[in-house]
Amino acid sequence: MAAAMSSTCCASSLRLVPIKQTFFCSVQFPAKSLIKRPLKPSELPSFRRTIVTFQKISTRTVPPPSAASSSSPSDSGNLEELPPKLQEIVKLFQSVQLPKAKYEQLLFYGKNLKPLDSQFKTRENKVEGCVSQVWVRAFFDEQRNVVYEADSDSLLTKGLAALLVQGLSGRPVPEILRLTPDFAVLLGLQQSLSPSRNNGFLNMLKLMQKKALLLEVKGEEDSSSGESSEFSFVPTPETNGGASVVDKDTESQPSLVEDLGTQEIEDSVSGSDAIALGSRGVRIRETLEKELNPVELKVDDVSYQHAGHAAVRGSAGYDGETHFNLRIVSDAFQGKSLVKRHRLIYDLLQEELKSGLHALSIVAKTPAEV
Amino acid sequence: MEGVAMKLPSFKSLAPNAISIGHRSFSRIRRSSSLSVYSAASSSATVATNSESVSLGHRVRKDFRILHQEVNGSKLVYLDSAATSQKPAVVLEALQNYYEFYNSNVHRGIHYLSAKATDEFELARKKVARFINASDSKEIVFTRNATEAINLVAYSWGLLNLKPGDEVILTVAEHHSCIVPWQLVSEKTGAVLKYVMLNEDEVPDVDKLREMINPKTKLVAVHHVSNVLASCLPIEEIVVCAHNVGAKVLVDACQSVPHMVVDVQKLNADFLVASSHKMCGPTGIGFLYGKSDLLHSMPPFLGGGEMISDVFLDHSTYAEPPSRFEAGTPAIGEAIALGAAVDYLSEIGMPKIHEYEVELGKYLYEKLSSLPDVRIYGPRPSESVHRGALCSFNVEGLHPTDLATFLDQQHGVAIRSGHHCAQPLHRYLGVNASARASLYFYNTKEDVDSFIVALADTVSFFNSFK
Numbered sequence: 100m101a102a103a104m105s106s107t108c109c110a111s112s113l114r115l116v117p118i119k120q121t122f123f124c125s126v127q128f129p130a131k132s133l134i135k136r137p138l139k140p141s142e143l144p145s146f147r148r149t150i151v152t153f154q155k156i157s158t159r160t161v162p163p164p165s166a167a168s169s170s171s172p173s174d175s176g177n178l179e180e181l182p183p184k185l186q187e188i189v190k191l192f193q194s195v196q197l198p199k200a201k202y203e204q205l206l207f208y209g210k211n212l213k214p215l216d217s218q219f220k221t222r223e224n225k226v227e228g229c230v231s232q233v234w235v236r237a238f239f240d241e242q243r244n245v246v247y248e249a250d251s252d253s254l255l256t257k258g259l260a261a262l263l264v265q266g267l268s269g270r271p272v273p274e275i276l277r278l279t280p281d282f283a284v285l286l287g288l289q290q291s292l293s294p295s296r297n298n299g300f301l302n303m304l305k306l307m308q309k310k311a312l313l314l315e316v317k318g319e320e321d322s323s324s325g326e327s328s329e330f331s332f333v334p335t336p337e338t339n340g341g342a343s344v345v346d347k348d349t350e351s352q353p354s355l356v357e358d359l360g361t362q363e364i365e366d367s368v369s370g371s372d373a374i375a376l377g378s379r380g381v382r383i384r385e386t387l388e389k390e391l392n393p394v395e396l397k398v399d400d401v402s403y404q405h406a407g408h409a410a411v412r413g414s415a416g417y418d419g420e421t422h423f424n425l426r427i428v429s430d431a432f433q434g435k436s437l438v439k440r441h442r443l444i445y446d447l448l449q450e451e452l453k454s455g456l457h458a459l460s461i462v463a464k465t466p467a468e469v
Numbered sequence: 470m471e472g473v474a475m476k477l478p479s480f481k482s483l484a485p486n487a488i489s490i491g492h493r494s495f496s497r498i499r500r501s502s503s504l505s506v507y508s509a510a511s512s513s514a515t516v517a518t519n520s521e522s523v524s525l526g527h528r529v530r531k532d533f534r535i536l537h538q539e540v541n542g543s544k545l546v547y548l549d550s551a552a553t554s555q556k557p558a559v560v561l562e563a564l565q566n567y568y569e570f571y572n573s574n575v576h577r578g579i580h581y582l583s584a585k586a587t588d589e590f591e592l593a594r595k596k597v598a599r600f601i602n603a604s605d606s607k608e609i610v611f612t613r614n615a616t617e618a619i620n621l622v623a624y625s626w627g628l629l630n631l632k633p634g635d636e637v638i639l640t641v642a643e644h645h646s647c648i649v650p651w652q653l654v655s656e657k658t659g660a661v662l663k664y665v666m667l668n669e670d671e672v673p674d675v676d677k678l679r680e681m682i683n684p685k686t687k688l689v690a691v692h693h694v695s696n697v698l699a700s701c702l703p704i705e706e707i708v709v710c711a712h713n714v715g716a717k718v719l720v721d722a723c724q725s726v727p728h729m730v731v732d733v734q735k736l737n738a739d740f741l742v743a744s745s746h747k748m749c750g751p752t753g754i755g756f757l758y759g760k761s762d763l764l765h766s767m768p769p770f771l772g773g774g775e776m777i778s779d780v781f782l783d784h785s786t787y788a789e790p791p792s793r794f795e796a797g798t799p800a801i802g803e804a805i806a807l808g809a810a811v812d813y814l815s816e817i818g819m820p821k822i823h824e825y826e827v828e829l830g831k832y833l834y835e836k837l838s839s840l841p842d843v844r845i846y847g848p849r850p851s852e853s854v855h856r857g858a859l860c861s862f863n864v865e866g867l868h869p870t871d872l873a874t875f876l877d878q879q880h881g882v883a884i885r886s887g888h889h890c891a892q893p894l895h896r897y898l899g900v901n902a903s904a905r906a907s908l909y910f911y912n913t914k915e916d917v918d919s920f921i922v923a924l925a926d927t928v929s930f931f932n933s934f935k
Contacts, residue, residue, distance in 0.1 A: 198541075198878060199930075206934040230887045230902050231870045252901070253868035254931055255875075 181282055182274055185266030192286040201287060205258035212261035215250035226302045231256045233299055235264075237310035239318060243458040244269045245311045249303070259300050262286070263307060273445055273452065275311045280304050316438050322424075322460045376400055379420035379451060387427060390447050394466050395428035401460075421457040432465045525817070525825040526913035532557035532813075533911050543881030546919045551696050551724060551859050551907030552885055553746045556810070560749055563809035567802040575801055576775060576792075590801050593808030594791075600811045601722075601741065602732040603758055610757040610764070610791040611799055615723050616646035618742035618757035619690075621794055622719055623650035625767045626740075627688070633659030635687040638716075640665040640673040640702075641897050642695050645890045647721045651690060660687070667897065670848045672700040679710050686716040693725035697891050697905065698847030699830070699857035701725070704736045712737075717763070723747055724857055727814075727909070729823040739763055749814060750807035753800045764790035771796040822910045829908055829917065830858030836921045837862060837906075840928070846898060859907035861889065864924075867931050869904035875930060880923035 178186060188208075195201050219236045226233040231253030240246050247268045249260035267275055280301050288300075376384065376398060384398045402421045425444065432440045440463040448456065530536055533555045538545050547555065567589070573582035575590045591606070598606040612618040627650075631637070637651050641664045655662050663681055668674040673691070682689065689711045694701050708718045719740040725731050727748035733741055740763070744755040759767075769776055769787050773796035778786040787793050814822065831850050838845055842865035850856045863869060869886035876882040884906045888895045895901065906920055 202875070202878075202930075203934075206931070210934055231868050232901060253870045254934060255871050256868075 178282075178285065181278070182266060182270045184269075185262075185278075185282065188262055188266050189282060189285045192288070202255070205262070205288070206254055207258075208261035208265070209251075209254055209258035212250070212257055212264065213248060215248050219248065220250070226299060226306050231299065233260060233303060235260070235303060235306050235310065237307065237314055239314055240269070242271075243315075243318065244271050245275055245314060247307060247310075256299050256303075259288075260303055263300075263303055267307060271452070271457075272311045272315045276308055278304070278308070312438065315441065319437065319441055319461050319463075322462070377420045379456065380423065383423060383425075383448060383451060383456075386447050387425070387444070391427060391429040391431045391443075393427045393429040393431075395426065395469070397424070397426040399424040421455060422460075423456070423458075424460045424462075426462040428464050428466055428469055430465060432463050437463070524913060525821065525910055526829070526916070529557070529817070529911050530913070532559070534558065536911065540881045540883075541878050543879070544919075546880070546882045546916050546923075548906040548908065548912065548916065548920055549883050549885050550909035550912070551747070551889075551905065553752070554727060554749050554909055555911060556749055556751065556806075557813050559813050560751065560806050560810045564751060564802050564806040567805050572802065574798055586801055589805045589808070590799070593804045593811075596808040596811045597756055598758075600815065601726065601743075601758060602734050604734070605761060607789075607791055608758055608761055608764065610759065610794045611804055612742075612755050612757055612794075613753060613800070614746070614755035615721065615742040615744040616650075616755075618755055619646050619719070619721070620650045621757055621770045622740050622742075622759070623654045625770045625794070626717075626763070627651070627654040627660075628658060629768060631655065631658040631660040631687055634685060635660040636663050636681075636683070636685045637661070638663050638665065638678065638681055638686055638689045638691075640678075640691055641667065642673055642698055642700075642891060642894045643690070643692060644696060644721060644723070645892070647690050647692065647719075648893065651688075664893075665691075667698075670854075671698055671846060671898075672848050673702060675703060675706070678707065682710050682714055682716065684714050686711065686714055688717050688719065690719040690721070692721040692723075693731070694722075694728070694857045695847065696724050696859070696907075697861045697889050697894055697903070699859050699861075700848050701855060701857065704738060708737045708739075724859075728826055728857060730819045733758055745803065745807040745810065748807075748810055750810035751803045754803040754807050757794070759790070761790075764794070767794075769796070770794050773797045775799075817910070825910055826858040826908060827855055829912060829914065830856055830860075832914060833858065833860055833906065833908060833917050833920075836917060837924075840864075840921065840925060842866070842928070846903060858909070859905060861903045861905040863900060863903050864928055866935065867928065869902050871931055872904050872924070872927055875927045876920075876923050880919070880926070882920050882923045884920070 178189060181189065192201060192204060195204050215234055215236060220232075220234045224234040224236050226235060231251055233251040233253075233256050234249060236248045237245050245268065247264040249257075249264050251257040251260055267278070283300060283304075377400065380398055380400045384396065387393065387396055387398070400420055400422070401424050427444070431443070435443065441461055444459070444461055444463065445452065448459070535555050536545060536547060567586070571582050571585040571589070573580070573586040575583065575587040577583065578587075594609050594611065595606040597603075598609045603609060610618070610621070612621060631654065635658070637655060637660055639648060639651060639662060651662055654660070665673045665675075665678045665681065668677075673695075678689075678691075689707060691702055691704070691707065693704055704718070704720055711718045717739040719742070720736065720738040722731055722741050722743045724747070726743040731741075738758075739760050741758040742755065746752040746755075767790070771794075772785075775798075776788050776793050776796045778788050834845065834850055834856060837843055837860050843862055844865070845860050845862045847856060847861065848854045864872060873884050873886035876884060884904055886904045887902050889903070889905055895903065908917075
């Protein structure tokens with residue numbers, strides 16, 4: 100990572116950061132006040148020159164609370180929106196005030212990052228725009244949550260990579276894609292702030308998001324062609340520091356092969372669903388019918404195939420309906436790329452995804468493509 | 470030239486503030502630049518008598534306000550002058566004055582301001598010419614920077630003169646700006662690029678270079694002082710060898726012109742390039758020196774106004790050099806400010822600056838190499854080998870970016886980490902990146918000491934995590 104943390108030649112002790120809306124106070128304020136109410140100007144911390152704070156930031160405006168508008172991309176740093184592990188990490192960094200201590204914390208994370216096997220240090224896995232070398236690898240666990248591994252030859256970058264790996268591993272694709280880099284400000288690490296192309300942190304996050312999306316797309320393509328792409332990223336028994344929720348039972352692999360075998364058979368049966376749908380299945384069917392007006396719609400509850408997962412059992416809203424295969428043929432997909440089609444479907448099923456639906460295996464075609 | 474001198478007193482009255490601005494001790498210089506005294510030799514003597522007890526670095530620091538600040542809670546220690554130099558107040562004032570008092574387009578106008586601007590612009594050209602001892606100011610072409618100057622030679626001279634099978638000799642240590650243009654042009658012309666590798670002293674192998682020169686060689690393009698290795702090439706020797714076979718020589722003098730006396734007559738190079746921003750001048754201006762008959766033989770590079778003689782619908786005729794290669798409105802204020810930078814440097818005296826830097830550079834090298842696990846690239850300094858005042862280095866087991874980050878965040882020390890626009894060189898040395906601390910005459914021994922202390926702290930911090 101090049102010197103994105105360059106010392107700017109400003110005479111004042113404040114460093115203006117091009118963040119559009121949000122005001123971030125110095126780390127002395129507890130994280131809660133960041134979200135719950137706007138800070139009045141009188142409450143602004145004074146950035147005295149003698150304080151060696153890690154961040155000396157001011158912005159131009161103090162915005163209204165952003166709790167309502169949670170999903171807009173320009174909305175920065177709503178802490179509770181972040182994936183849980185990432186929230187923890189951010190809170191940890193906020194509680195550490197001395198810059199040097201933050202570095203120590205960062206290096207500590209990096210030290211505990213599982214090293215990346217050299218076979219994965221490929222060009223596709225390399226983060227561009229970094230002076231140091233950074234590689235990121237992504238693969239699905241059995242619940243189609245993304246698992247990351249990363250490495251770097253620079254200790255600081257490795258620390259940042261470890262933050263992201265720990266914070267994002269084990270999360271589903273949409274959640275990862277929703278994340279904006281603004282949370283980095285909350286960490287109080289100056290080097291993550293610069294939007295320059297040499298900012299390794301931003302580039303790392305971008306690559307991780309891109310890989311998550313690619314996994315999703317590839318997964319759908321492969322399942323629609325009857326092959327599994329998941330075997331190309333052989334799920335390793337151990338993952339990074341327990342950050343992901345991968346089932347360590349390797350016996351699930353053969354059953355996956357069988358699943359896809361049966362899926363092939365099911366694909367050839369048009370129209371009716373193979374198994375009677377429970378309430379979620381019915382809701383899914385109804386939503387998709389209403390919104391997409393499909394020519395053909397198959398909703399298969401394949402949760403039983405994943406019933407052995409420890410992760411599934413005991414998860415909130417566990418009602419047994421966690422995994423579905425969808426086959427939709429609709430004009431609504433006309434002119435949309437594969438990725439867009441899948442996002443459309445995901446967006447329609449937001450509520451389900453939030454309340455216990457773990458994964459969808461989607462085949463989305465236009466009538467012309469069938 | 471007398472004509473110019475006569476006009477200047479009226480310039481003085483036009484811009485009375487130009488003289489009274491500033492409270493610094495180098496008012497001597499300001500006056501001399503605005504009266505355009507050609508020889509700075511007389512004033513450098515008076516400068517010298519004041520300097521007995523105080524080093525050059527300490528003396529000049531007050532001219533550079535930017536150096537007097539804190540970053541991240543520590544005093545700024547700027548060790549990145551090889552990337553860009555800081556500008557003394559006189560240079561900034563010259564730029565300001567231009568815009569405030571006589572900004573006007575050059576060469577085109579008849580009116581008073583335009584004549585003034587043209588005079589000052591051409592005066593700056595003369596100053597640069599004198600600075601490198603060119604025989605005529607028409608041999609100085611103003612460009613945006615050294616990179617553009619090299620591209621000018623590549624596209625203008627290169628496209629015309631390079632034929633399939635012709636050879637261009639470079640070194641593996643060249644800056645990208647002296648590699649990529651030749652790659653682009655050799656693709657178009659079918660010329661072949663040949664690279665000189667380093668010898669065991671980590672300096673381009675001049676013996677090999679001599680061997681490589683053969684009748685097919687049309688151009689030798691080399692650096693004078695390397696921005697990574699700090700080594701200095703024997704340009705005069707190289708030029709003799711090249712001329713023997715009828716090849717031309719282009720010298721990338723970006724790291725030499727700011728730091729030592731560069732005399733193009735002595736070097737006898739055909740082309741020489743340098744950037745203003747590395748020699749206390751503003752960014753946005755640089756120059757190409759080319760021998761008169763060479764420039765006259767070259768076709769235009771960029772087309773537009775200024776570089777033409779007559780324009781018809783179906784064809785145009787072109788101006789004489791240097792105008793032929795200066796299309797469009799130039800960076801007038803910047804050129805004038807570069808002239809002021811040349812005056813400033815000449816006032817101090819390039820021999821003095823060089824002497825100071827040799828000493829300070831040696832001190833840096835010694836202190837740096839005394840730290841454990843530090844590997845400095847380039848030749849070891851000795852009686853016969855003078856290094857430039859910079860050190861590119863790596864610390865065993867640590868990444869240069871980590872070093873640079875921590876040095877900046879915790880100690881306010883500004884160094885550079887990366888490949889320094891010399892990827893082939895780094896690949897040759899077997900590293901991805903290196904850290905580089907580079908000095909200029911406004912750095913002091915204390916700067917070097919601060920750097921070394923900070924570096925030791927940084928290394929121990931990172932080592933505690935391994």
